[in-house]
Amino acid sequence: MVRHDDSLFFKRESKRSYLDKPVDPDALQRIYEKIRWSPSNSNNQPWRFVFVRKDDAHHQAFIEALPLGNQWAGEAPMLIAVCGRRDDDYVREDNPVEYYQFDCGIATMSLLLAAVEEGLMAHPMAGYDAPKVKGALEIPDDFEVLCVVSLGYKGPIESLDEHTRKKDESPRTRKPREKVICEGLWKF
Template structure:
């Protein structure tokens, strides 16, 4: 099968991190589609411990969030940010719940791409949980920030490369 014939494989291969956005809002309909894609990620025991907070440009928390990362210009330029947090009371296995959050984030990034929008997964922002959660007005006793997805209408083309598959295999396929 040709990879170009499969829309899921094509989205996986074409998605790129976008860090520059047009000054244009993202519709609530698109945001709902993106959040719903995250909701359908797999999780251990189907516990779905993730929670989402959408902070749009113009919300004072958007600027406060920008102050929590060395990538402030990306946050400030985005139409919206999606904070992906784990609700601590809903967690059952730290490792599995973190893996599930990663799957959730990837689902949202793929949905964003297929909607013709652009996004970047900001991970550095989680290094200061207290400041980031405070900027979002969330209680660090209740939530653990996993990532912030900055998104908007792309104002750049993304680029990337990958190591050859052979360099990643521990054994050759037989």
């Protein structure tokens, strides 16, 4: 197996415990820049990232938009709303893909990997009440909340409640390579 454990790609993980330590401001600026330089269809750069610190006035309303199963994210020093809107898309007549969503996904991966580079952990989430997030952060109606991400320094598993700890203890798995990647003709 070709796997380089010192690579950012393999160090990245979605765990749920965070240290009570603010994100280094210089690290944050470097992360912002890496997000900004993500690729996008027609260079539309449709992403909008709203970073919310734990001590921000809007943080409480933000975590109230998360279901019970994602409440652990309220302990992260930062929560991020990844937003995009259809109007910023360029939809090709020969290809109906919604590239604004795809592009926001790419930019989110930039965030996830940039976080690892800074010794941080970023955990993406689809579990949130989108209208509540929009209300909490005053996100305009024409934007969608495509993802929520927690960001901070990884903490000890012992600080999690039992249910959340079990999730973090479960092994990270992937489909076998031949189920997702082939060479030449379609072989799945």
